[in-house]
Amino acid sequence: MLGAAELVGTNAHVGQIPAVAVLPDVSSDRFERGTVRRIEAKEHVFCDGDLRTHVFRIEEGVVALSKLLGDGRRQIIEFAYPGDYIGLGTLREHIFDAQATCAVKVRCLSAAALEQEASRDASLALRLYKAVSAELAAARSLLVSVGQQSAMERLAGFLLGLSERGETNDHVVKLPMRRSDIADLLGLTIETVSRTITKLRTMKVIEVVRGTEVHILDGDRLLELAGR
């Protein structure tokens, strides 16, 4: 097993930031070990093309996984929330950017050690399998939305998704990301996202507080609008 020292400063993009808490965790669960590291808003956890040296578990905050096209277009693949893993897979290099949308804490796990252990420990390997399966389901569901639904359907679905995941109560949704992040997730532009939110407001389906907090006034209507 790798020592904590080897987990610090290995990624150039966050290398400048010292780990806030170094916890050489003694838990028997591989998923619980590793150092925790703080990453500021807009900083990268890793970049497209980086060697995939670590897998990260989000402890706090939200990380956007995205692909940047040559001309600046960007598709967000998913938002990773506390408890989610990023950097899983079998490729030698990352093929996406992982960028903090706000201040974030991640737990760093050595990818090599994880996979080596998984080749001996079936239950660990199965957990990896289940974790990627969940990501797969999420990616496919987003694909359906982006490929087939209107701006309104996509946004309504997005808000419902957040409210279901929500730590707080079901009809108050905190948006921990910018409009541009939502736009790039849903395959829309900032302007379309904004106009659609405005439309939902004028329809009295939602109410927006300080731009970042959405109150769902009419959940049934929102469900309809999402097409389900």
Next chain:
Amino acid sequence: MLGAAELVGTNAHVGQIPAVAVLPDVSSDRFERGTVRRIEAKEHVFCDGDLRTHVFRIEEGVVALSKLLGDGRRQIIEFAYPGDYIGLGTLREHIFDAQATCAVKVRCLSAAALEQEASRDASLALRLYKAVSAELAAARSLLVSVGQQSAMERLAGFLLGLSERGETNDHVVKLPMRRSDIADLLGLTIETVSRTITKLRTMKVIEVVRGTEVHILDGDRLLELAGR
């Protein structure tokens, strides 16, 4: 372990079709065991909502994995080619349709037995992990295309993808699916797919024989048009 008999006729949608070849395979590899079953074009291997009793490996032909929306809109998630697995995951029920685009042969593997064995055999679990990881990469790449690219970019990328996978030589691509399948994969309409193909023809980038065979005349140009 389940015997071959238990792998036959368990799926209502193909239950009428007797297995063409019953092969109680003695291979030590779980992935090689199971009966092979023939499925005609347009028949379902499984449906959205079905219990996930089996995992299938495509032996021959192409299967479209898709999600049908209430009003008839459809998003194809991926085309599964020989060697690919469909039905992997951890959910109790399927959440997509799997439909043969042409005559197909699939090998049927009991999902329960597979997962039970994986919980004991780490190398099997790791193979499952890698298989799903590959699907995840494919789904994400399609998502980027559908979310950010123009009709021309999507179609050019699709043709390049086929030519790279191609069994035959690199600049002849067989299309084993209808225009509507391509449209539903790329998040376009039949008409847009057709018009875009026509544009590629008039640009002398491709040539189309009997609607189903695409000859790539100018691969470099096609790469450009795909945005890479």
Next chain:
DNA sequence: CGTTCATTTGAGTGAAGTCAAACCGAGTGG
């Protein structure tokens, strides 16, 4: 209080969608 960055709103455009008709190739049966 001014600067900066994010969001909203407005006006006009365009890429892809819709609806409708023509076309084409493969079968089928007179």
Next chain:
DNA sequence: CCACTCGGTTTGACTTCACTCAAATGAACG
């Protein structure tokens, strides 16, 4: 062997939803 059908594909005319460009508004912070 040819006329007819039938599914799939192509083409045409028109519409629309979301994009682009541009300006106004608002919130956060020194």
